[in-house]
Amino acid sequence: MGSDERHRDQAASVRSGGATMRAALDRGVSEARLGFFGRAYLWAVFLVLYAPIAYLILFSFNEGGTMHRFTGFTLEWYREVANDTRLIVIVLYTVLIALLASAAATAVGTLGAIGMYELRRRYREALLTLNNVLIVSSDVVIGASFLILFTVVGLKLGFVSVLLSHIAFSVPIVVLMVLPKLYEMPPTLIDAARDLGAGPLDVLRRVILPYITPGVLAGFFMALTYSLDDFAVTFFVTGSGFSTLSVEIYSRARRGISLEINALSALLFLITVLLVLGYYVITRHGGKIRGVFVKR
């Protein structure tokens, strides 16, 4: 975000420097084209990044049952996915957990960010440091510490422990998505609302929330994908009876290759593409949050 603003500052200062300079800059930017090697390299990286995914999806249609020799086309594995009630139940639970966790995390994180917004700088920085602990820590450490936590508290591992963990690691992401939006908001907006007699709840509901909605939605989406994709933390806190999709894929993959996983991955890839497009559309319309958070 900061970079966009800086770009604009630069553009502004250049513009005030005179028309010739502006023309030069414009030319410079448009001349910044990629040579043949650059383009070839980018395509190569693109191919490398997509090859394994394409490979997975290709073999989901393999009649032969292995993942290294393609013998013929079949939809058998998709039928198997459709008939695998255990898998379907797990998918539904995974989606349910993701939706509940991101909704809860969005509520907690958004309110937290709004509270932090007017806090004195020193306190805010301290809170942000704590906030970022879960973002920079490794999944394994988070998972292990949550496992200890739930055991100490005496919570039975299962749906609830997974849900709580997912809420827990999603909250800081939401805060980081919402906070910049809050600072983008002109403070005079709130003052004006107050001067015009708005109560605190009106200010929240009719000024702040509408303004930061894109950030909130981006946070929700981010939390959703984090939750859907999480493996390591969930692996520690699922216990034996309950499973999410990632954990299930892991335990099946450990048993060896089953093209049912391939069929599932093809379906998931499709859903991911749709989700990413949704996220992309929201953030493009809403603000300048460049996809800074890569999925882990």
Place this chain on the structure above:
Amino acid sequence: MSVRLRLLYMTPYLIWLALFVVLPIGLIAVTSLTDIHGRPTLDNFARFFTPTYLTMAATSVWYAFLITVCSLAIAYPAAYALTRTRHKAVWLLLIILPSWVNLLLKTYAFLGILALEGPLNAVLALLGAGPRPLLFTDFSFLLVSTYIFIPFMILPIFNALEDIPRGLIEAAEDLGATRLDVFRRVIWPLSLDGVKMGAQAVFIPALSLFMITRLIAGNRVITLGTAIEEHFLVTQDWGMGATIAVMLIVMMAATMALVGRRGLSAHGKR
């Protein structure tokens, strides 16, 4: 905003901070100081500083370092090329998209790609170097991990390169700098923050990958993450697991201190 109202807004958040950030850190620390029966002890740390665990930690750091260097070598030119494409947004989206695909599925794909009769071995055979077992080797661990982390590395570097004012590069060119000079003395120093952020985003998770080691590297590579998982979920020696976790946290903090605080704060601001 009144103090009371602010407190009301923040209550759930503060509860979250206390329960899921502060308390777990404390619990990990306490657990690391207890033995398998829950009695206080320093044995776990003494055990950590024996050759077995130190070698494991050193190997883990070494692999994480290799993964970081490899992904940097691939990602930097890609990020550079990205800044010069005409359809930046589309390209960026295309490069990021694979990072949204479930990590386990990507890892699983390599079970087929690296198989003895798989495509990579077919290529090796054409070159006269195969087929040879690729799965369950340290090479496969390095390959798969690097593959997974490339997008994590590209993005921060891309952002840093995008921030370099075009005018600076032109000024250098006008003043007679060669293309190498421009890169070495303008572009590289100014993109260093992105490189640091990327290195941090790769190195830290790379220390604790355990699903990849389990699925792809067999037990050839044991990272700190693998050891923690093993102690917590297999041997049930939580004290030792927590000790390794504490050491991992210490190493991460050291990495971040080394790389500089900028990485973290930039993360927060963006």
